[in-house]
Amino acid sequence: MILPPVDMTLSALLFVIFLIVLLGPFLVKKIEHNLEVFLFTMGVIAVTVDHFLFKVTSNVADELLPIWNLKLIEKAIIDPIEITLAVLIAGLIFHYGRASLKGFTDSILNKVPLKIFVFLIVVILGILSSIITAIIAALLLVELVSALKLNRKTEINLVIIACFAIGLGAALTPIGEPLSTIVIKTKLQENFWFLFEQIGKYIIPGIIALGILSMFFVGQKEKAKDSLTSAEEKETLKDVGIRAFKVYIFVMALVFLGIGFTPIIEWYIKALSPEILYWVNTTSAILDNATLASAEITKGMATLQINAALMGLLIAGGMLIPGNIPNIISANKLGITSKEWAKLGLPLGAVIMVVYYIILFWLKI
Numbered sequence: 001m002i003l004p005p006v007d008m009t010l011s012a013l014l015f016v017i018f019l020i021v022l023l024g025p026f027l028v029k030k031i032e033h034n035l036e037v038f039l040f041t042m043g044v045i046a047v048t049v050d051h052f053l054f055k056v057t058s059n060v061a062d063e064l065l066p067i068w069n070l071k072l073i074e075k076a077i078i079d080p081i082e083i084t085l086a087v088l089i090a091g092l093i094f095h096y097g098r099a100s101l102k103g104f105t106d107s108i109l110n111k112v113p114l115k116i117f118v119f120l121i122v123v124i125l126g127i128l129s130s131i132i133t134a135i136i137a138a139l140l141l142v143e144l145v146s147a148l149k150l151n152r153k154t155e156i157n158l159v160i161i162a163c164f165a166i167g168l169g170a171a172l173t174p175i176g177e178p179l180s181t182i183v184i185k186t187k188l189q190e191n192f193w194f195l196f197e198q199i200g201k202y203i204i205p206g207i208i209a210l211g212i213l214s215m216f217f218v219g220q221k222e223k224a225k226d227s228l229t230s231a232e233e234k235e236t237l238k239d240v241g242i243r244a245f246k247v248y249i250f251v252m253a254l255v256f257l258g259i260g261f262t263p264i265i266e267w268y269i270k271a272l273s274p275e276i277l278y279w280v281n282t283t284s285a286i287l288d289n290a291t292l293a294s295a296e297i298t299k300g301m302a303t304l305q306i307n308a309a310l311m312g313l314l315i316a317g318g319m320l321i322p323g324n325i326p327n328i329i330s331a332n333k334l335g336i337t338s339k340e341w342a343k344l345g346l347p348l349g350a351v352i353m354v355v356y357y358i359i360l361f362w363l364k365i
Contacts (some may be wrong), residue, residue: 007053008049009053009262010053010263011264011268013049013052013053013260014049014050014260014264017042017045017049017260017263018261018264018283018286020042020320021039022285024038024042024285025038025321025337025338025339026342027172030292032337033337035171035250035321035338036246036249037249038255039214039250039254039257040249040250040252040253041254043252043253043255043256043257043259043260044256045260046256046257046259046260047066047067047068047072047256047259047260048068050066050067050259050260050262050263051066059177061077066259066262066263067365068222071329072259074275076252076255076256077252079251080247080249080250080251080252080255081248083247083325084244084245084247084248084251085133086133086135086136086139087135087139087243087244087247087329088240090136090139091139091240091243091244092237092240094143095235095237095240098146101143101144101147105144105147106147111150114148114218114219114358115215116215118211118214118215118217118218119211119212119214119215121158122161122162122210123165123210123211125137125141125162125165125166126162126165126166126207126210126211127172127204127207128168128169129165129166129170129176129177129326130169130170130171130172130175130176130180130196131173131176133170133176134170134176134177134325135327135329136142137169137170137326138163138166138325138330139329141162141326142329142330142334143335145158145159146334150218154218154219155334156334156336156341156344157217157331157344158217158218159336160211160318160341160344160348161213161214161217161335161344161348162214162326163220163318163324163326163327163330164345164348164349165206165207165210165316166249166324167314167317167324167326167327168203168206168207168210168314168315168318169203169207169322170326171199171203171314172195172199172200172203173192173193173195173196174192174195175288177325178290179289179290179293179310179313179314180195181290182290182293183297183310183335184295186294187293187294187298187299188297188299188306189299191210195310198303198306198307199307199311201313201365202307202356202359202360206352206356232273243332243333245331246332247328247332250328251325251328253322254287254322255288255291257286257287257288258287258288258291259289259291261287262291262295265291265295265296266295269292269295269296270295270296274302274304274305274308274361275308275361276309277312277358278309278311278312278353278360278361279312279353280312281296281313281316282312282316282319284312284313284316284317284323285316285317285319285320285322285349286320286322287322289313289316289317289323291323292313293309293310293313296309304360305358308360308361310316311356311360312353315349315352315353315356316349316353318348318349319342319345319346319348319349319350320338320341320342320345320346321336326340
């Protein structure tokens, strides 16, 4: 994509939009309770600002441009369909099979301590997400957590930790999530196991560490009055459909936001050193990490550059609800607010970022 020289007016406006997207859910309660509509609106505004403030030209005929056109609208309509269908179908399956899953969970808990069971949930779903996809792993997560009937705070913390693990693990193969698919098939054109060979040595120990961490957030199993899912058995088919529709709008919003912020990515982010890029990629906490990866990763990059860009995107994706598909699915299903997610997601993500920065740039492992 060929963009004109840096436009400071456009840069400033997009930066303001970014701050609104970042802070809005924490400062305004109505935004927090209508996050899908808010993100959708801000994505539309970002693309509209691009459209009217500069003209984009491209040397690739079919390249998606950050302006309003039929290709952008088609992408925004089609991209969320696969995820939405998976959420809807799995929601229907779990709706009718919830009693069986509850019985299965109870039978395991009669033989395995709760802390061990929680560890296994985080680790197994984190690793399997690269095969069964992050979407299915997240749906299994919320059903298993629902069956445990823990208190609200414990459920939230467990879900956030598990979503970090799923977000990391899903990147190990091109099956797991859009980011890995784009990086392997489109950008680097490498073999199926390339990312596993590149970053598996960082991700698998990280998933195990998250599993261990999750054990410290659970006590004895009890049917808490303030459980996130105390009314789960009363969920109707209408609720299943509404949740799938919300996920559709959420993913469409991320498409618009990702395209809308393309000028910032092209002008400022792509030219950064690996050390700075690693930290700048914390923007994936509210932006689509697949879009960022598509812009940043190119064939011929040094191993350190690829690893730094990917690890920054993957870790930061767990910090806030919009950062990852598992976060979106879990928060919608369990009614977790932006503030509740950020309370653990931000500090946990920051600690993980520091740990991996030391591993990548100081220890050079």
